[in-house]
Amino acid sequence: MQETIAPAFDAKAFRAALGTFATGVTVITAVGRNGEPIGLTANSFNSVSLEPPLVLWSLAKKAFSLQDFVAAKHWAVHVLSAEQEGISNQFARGGQDKFAGVASVPSEHGVPLLQRCAARFECKTTFQYEGGDHIIFVGEVQQFEKNALAPLVFHAGKYALAACKDAALQLSQPADTEPPSFRADMLGYMFGRARRNFLDSMRGHLEKYGLNDYEWRLLTIMLTKKNLTSAMFGQFNQDAALDTILQTLTALQHKGWVTTVARSAGEEPVYCLTDKGVFDSVSLLAIAKSHEEQLLGKMDDMDGVLLKHLLHKFIQKTEGGSPNLWSDEFILKEGIDS
Structure with a gap:
């Protein structure tokens, strides 16, 4: 055997x-x-x-x-x-x-x-x-x-990370036989709605400063990155035409938030925040941070931590060729001081 x-x-x-x-x-x-x-x-x-x-x-x-x-x-x-x-x-x-x-x-x-x-x-x-x-x-x-x-x-x-599952927020899954259709649980829709909810809490403050959403977006970029050319703005704002970006920057110049600094002949000028632009942008950033805490306070503490963790993970996994606002890739080597 x-x-x-x-x-x-x-x-x-x-x-x-x-x-x-x-x-x-x-x-x-x-x-x-x-x-x-x-x-x-x-x-x-x-x-x-x-x-x-x-x-x-x-x-x-x-x-x-x-x-x-x-x-x-x-x-x-x-x-x-x-x-x-x-x-x-x-x-x-x-x-x-x-x-x-x-x-x-x-x-x-x-x-x-x-x-x-x-x-x-x-x-x-x-x-x-x-x-x-x-x-x-x-x-x-x-x-x-x-x-x-x-x-x-x-x-x-x-x-x-652990987060409690809310029975009231069950996301339905479409059946395999269900034809493709627009759904409220589609990622793009949820991101857009979340962004709108956040901006709604900020819009009143922006209006007091005479700013619209898109002007605020460009100012946050300038607060993070100094000495940017219009081409660099275009890379950070690929969802907007260059003409729109230039028009917005011109409007911010007229409002006293932005100025330009000349470079060598034949090179694009760089855009910088004025002293007023820096002061008011920092003030709005503090307000935005306060509103973020208020909005996250509507959830459990760990839900807020988990939300940021998953968003960070999603961005890392899907970044592709999009420029990172916090990288050194778009710093001008000339080091122009405003």
């Missing part, structure tokens, strides 16, 4: 498959056998029971701090907030003072308690079990706190 050999278990693939389960990120702290604070990053945290209130986490048997946690009678689980990615990295590394620069206060049992976490659980060791190559720690929660902070998420070996 021929022996059947089972295929080798692919540990790396198994780990990757487990990584598809998104988790929060925690830091576990306690007091070591020598009386010094100890801590590590773990995503093995889970709830066990409400009555009594029990939670668990696990630690590899080969971990340097294993015996300290085995001996500890009390420990704390900190569910990190989205802004604490640095703390997660710091406690995940070995061979250094993990508490350096990290704000903490001791519990009544001396366990270091980290601050500004999404949640924190102070626990008394109840059980310890062997689970393969890990030790499973079960503890009874004696005190806990929860803060209104978005949690740090870990998925597929990377940090992730």
Whole structure:
């Protein structure tokens, strides 16, 4: 009889498959056998029971701090907030003072308690079990706190952002058999509507300064990039004809916002903001930033962070040949001062 050999278990693939389960990120702290604070990053945290209130986490048997946690009678689980990615990295590394620069206060049992976490659980060791190559720690929660902070998420070996799914904003997906048609969930329509909503909040302020939307657009470019020629404006505004750009720049000159600086014979002059143009543009920029915060305040904090993150990612992936306003590509080498 021929022996059947089972295929080798692919540990790396198994780990990757487990990584598809998104988790929060925690830091576990306690007091070591020598009386010094100890801590590590773990995503093995889970709830066990409400009555009594029990939670668990696990630690590899080969971990340097294993015996300290085995001996500890009390420990704390900190569910990190989205802004604490640095703390997660710091406690995940070995061979250094993990508490350096990290704000903490001791519990009544001396366990270091980290601050500004999404949640924190102070626990008394109840059980310890062997689970393969890990030790499973079960503890009874004696005190806990929860803060209104978005949690740090870990998925597929990377940090992730979490946003609550609003049931009222379900986006319908067209059936495969549905003929192409204009839809409210089309990307171009949503971008245009979002831009309109933002500009609507600014339009009253622009009118007080005697500006229209397009003049404000050119001024924001000039506030970021100095000494631009009309050709460079054309590259930044490919959706407008050069004649329109020149007419707008001329109008801004008449209003005292923009001036031109001559260059060598035969070369295009460069456009610069006047002192008035700089002062008023900065004032409007501050107003725009305030309106941005107000608009983002209509969503949860993490929704705003996620929106900016996804927009930045979309821009990076779809940039193509469009010029980047914040690159040095369009700086004149002559370095003309206005």
